[in-house]
Amino acid sequence: MSAGDIAWVLGSAALVLFMTPGLALFYGGMDRTRNVGNMLAMNFWCLLVIPVLWATVGYSLAQSGDGRLIGNLDLALLKGMTITGEDGGAGLLAVAFLGMFAVITPALISGAVAGRMRFTAWMAFSVAWFLLVYVPVFKWVYGGWIGELGALDFAGGTAIHVNAGIAALAAVIALGKRKGWPEESPAPHSMPLVMLGAGILWFGWFGFNAGSAFAANGQAIQAFVNTFLAAAAAGLAWVLIEKAKTGHVTNLGAASGIVAGLVAITPAAGFVAGMSPIVIGAVAAVACYFGVSVKPKLGYDDAMDVVGIHFVAGLVGSLLVGLFADPVFFGGDFLAGLFLGGGTRLFMAQLVGNLGTIAYCFIVTTVIVRVIDRVIGARVTEEAEANGLDLFEHGESAYSPEEAEAIVPALSGAATS
Numbered sequence: 001m002s003a004g005d006i007a008w009v010l011g012s013a014a015l016v017l018f019m020t021p022g023l024a025l026f027y028g029g030m031d032r033t034r035n036v037g038n039m040l041a042m043n044f045w046c047l048l049v050i051p052v053l054w055a056t057v058g059y060s061l062a063q064s065g066d067g068r069l070i071g072n073l074d075l076a077l078l079k080g081m082t083i084t085g086e087d088g089g090a091g092l093l094a095v096a097f098l099g100m101f102a103v104i105t106p107a108l109i110s111g112a113v114a115g116r117m118r119f120t121a122w123m124a125f126s127v128a129w130f131l132l133v134y135v136p137v138f139k140w141v142y143g144g145w146i147g148e149l150g151a152l153d154f155a156g157g158t159a160i161h162v163n164a165g166i167a168a169l170a171a172v173i174a175l176g177k178r179k180g181w182p183e184e185s186p187a188p189h190s191m192p193l194v195m196l197g198a199g200i201l202w203f204g205w206f207g208f209n210a211g212s213a214f215a216a217n218g219q220a221i222q223a224f225v226n227t228f229l230a231a232a233a234a235g236l237a238w239v240l241i242e243k244a245k246t247g248h249v250t251n252l253g254a255a256s257g258i259v260a261g262l263v264a265i266t267p268a269a270g271f272v273a274g275m276s277p278i279v280i281g282a283v284a285a286v287a288c289y290f291g292v293s294v295k296p297k298l299g300y301d302d303a304m305d306v307v308g309i310h311f312v313a314g315l316v317g318s319l320l321v322g323l324f325a326d327p328v329f330f331g332g333d334f335l336a337g338l339f340l341g342g343g344t345r346l347f348m349a350q351l352v353g354n355l356g357t358i359a360y361c362f363i364v365t366t367v368i369v370r371v372i373d374r375v376i377g378a379r380v381t382e383e384a385e386a387n388g389l390d391l392f393e394h395g396e397s398a399y400s401p402e403e404a405e406a407i408v409p410a411l412s413g414a415a416t417s
Helices: 003-030 033-063 092-110 119-141 157-175 191-213 218-246 251-265 276-293 306-324 345-375 382-387 389-394 401-416
Strands: none
Touching: 003 033, 003 092, 003 191, 003 251, 033 092, 033 119, 033 389, 092 119, 092 157, 092 306, 119 157, 119 345, 119 389, 157 251, 157 306, 157 345, 191 218, 191 251, 218 251, 218 276, 251 276, 251 306, 276 306, 306 345, 382 389
């Protein structure tokens, strides 16, 4: 690799790492004042434990060997690593870049279980889920049976967003609803934190998607532009729907639409061109808007809409790859989408790969939560849930009592009006 390519991938890796603190702020702003510290801790726990697991066994199981379901331990403990994989083998550059994706994927699930999961249970869950779900699914997509189908996933639509989104659904069903939900559905306590987190996520997503070209080349440029356009189109579509249905344009709606567009373009970023990212972003926004709105009717308490955003947009984006993928434009050897003369083969590969991921992830995630609940208890006490997880689980608060008292009446007044 050239020095420029190495610099671009390293910079992109740093951008992706920055996304996890951004996610913590995004979720923290949406949470209640008494749970903000807990949400920050859940995300930062992933920053602490997942890199160690990734370097010791995760990368090896996810990327080594010829197995269609799981790798081997040939690269465990970073054995035999070169710097950039210049001899055709594994390189530390890939370990670093892909490790940032490994960190944020379980962190995405934290938003769904907000306000009701014991932190000890989260510690155990994130480790078990990473090893038993994330690692094998990553192998399936990038070097396993899903990849062999011809399915495409440029930067993690299936491996990350569909995977985390369906895990969120399984986890909240297993945990149960928060007390008083859906009658009591508090508004985000800090819209500035939400918007700051959304801005950091958008900024970091350029590394997430364009960095996945693994070179400073034309595909990286196209992925960068696609990421920009899809997010803008999705945010625009969301607020226009919101305006038509409610008469208001909200910051939360804009942020939700932006994230939906970012998720949807992730699997397609390096495979589509022209106006395709705008279409993908807009379609994802419509799907996610209605996906979020049916949550109370379906009866699952997903606190931060991880299912409605990450699962729905990830699935929509992945399936739309089957329509818009353009190998001629990129000079690639991947299958063409239906609208580019490729027939239905790629679309069916996308569908089968996602269905396999959904089934496996939902079942295994449910088992993990049930086992943790049986062994150490997954759900906080009613007292902790009512009074906040910050003090009960961490012995500290994100806000001083005076600050919290000032925020809550303001939120109550806004909700009443």
